[in-house]
Amino acid sequence: MHNLNQVLIEIKNVDKYYMMDTLYRSNVYYVFIEEKEENKYLKININDYKKIKVKFKSVKIIKYYGISGLVIFLKKNLIFLFSFLWGLIILIYLSNTIFDISINTSDEDLKYKLMVDLENNGIKKYALKKSYKELNEIKNNIIKNNSELIEWLEIKENGTHYLIELTPRIIVKKKEKENIPRHIVASKDALIKHIVFSSGNAEKEINDYVKKGEIIINGNIIKNEETIKARVHAEGTVFGEVWYTVKVSVPYKYIEYIPTGKVINHYYFKTNNGNMTILGKYDTEYAISEKKTIIDKPYLFFKVIKERKEIYEYKEFNVTKSDAIEEAKRRSEKAIKNKLKEGEYIISKNVLNISPLSSKIELEIFYKVYENITDIALIEESEGIDSEGRIN
């Protein structure tokens, strides 16, 4: 007997042997399940149920199995199943719909342009959400179409909300910045040695002295020596001779710590009552330590620390007066050279003063340096002109 079309039936108040005899004579196959008081429970084929229905006083189906069971269940729960399925479809549809789009930028023009682009690519309110692949394609399309405006763009999906994050292209701002009218001024007091300019009006020449902040290349293009014709973004480079006075002192005795290359690893327990060495040396002279916690657990009353000690040798040096002077010159030159950039160099140096003291020597050295003195100063709207456009 297959389970396909079976039913579990209950026959009430029937003798077991009478029931068996009746079923056997009616050619009904069955599996006897159990007997509870006078009631008998059997598994039979659903087609045989009609045969025996008339032969017993009280017989009823308790459970359906197989396809018939499924059909009966569907018939009974049709409305519930239909509502559930319909609800599920609506839920899936709603959760796949775009309800909000926001673009994370304060630039209203860019925001509007992106909104139009997104809409053209099918991303708009109440439209269906896009797959990851489609979103990537849309993102790349938008970046490609707006390469002059956008550096980077990402479409983030947050439930039914699309958040567009972007980085505007800096070139745009840079271009705007390049158009701002400005002067080229001196960054420090100097004697001009070299001027190159591509935009603006040169106010100074080579071998002219300038003070810090003084205009070298003017951004105001002046007509008839009193009217400003135009304002430009002055462009150029100015090198000049700059002067420094450096004071250096060098002691006759100095101590130097020379690394020996030896390292001691000291492991110890750290408790509230003090430290206890596990391995290594606790006291070491002339060492630089580096500590690292190896074990630190809240349930332990101690920590295990590793201390790495690099051993140095302590040496005292005595210097003669002439050596101290040379050392001072060397140090001062090093200090100046550290400041220099490409194309800059020391023109000359001159010792102004030597002061030998009991423990050290002090030197004052004057340097002439060839240095880039280019600086910029933005031109104010009202700078230099009156209400009639004349220079003040």
Add this chain to the structure above:
Amino acid sequence: MVEKLINYIKNDDYLIGIYDKYIYIYNYNELINITSSYAEIKFKNKLVKIRGEKIFIKKLENKELLIEGTFKEIDLDA
């Protein structure tokens, strides 16, 4: 070979398993008679008679029988 194939497709071999309170029968031809004290089952070329008390068929299928009861005598006639 053909005989083996036919035997595989149409297996006529019968089986009678006897346990303390059950008798399992496979491949019977006909259940001739059954009461609470007697059962008579026919195979292709054999006849089985079971005598006992409280004889009851727990499973009645096309080819299978599971009989429950206290068995006193089982006869297998040719």
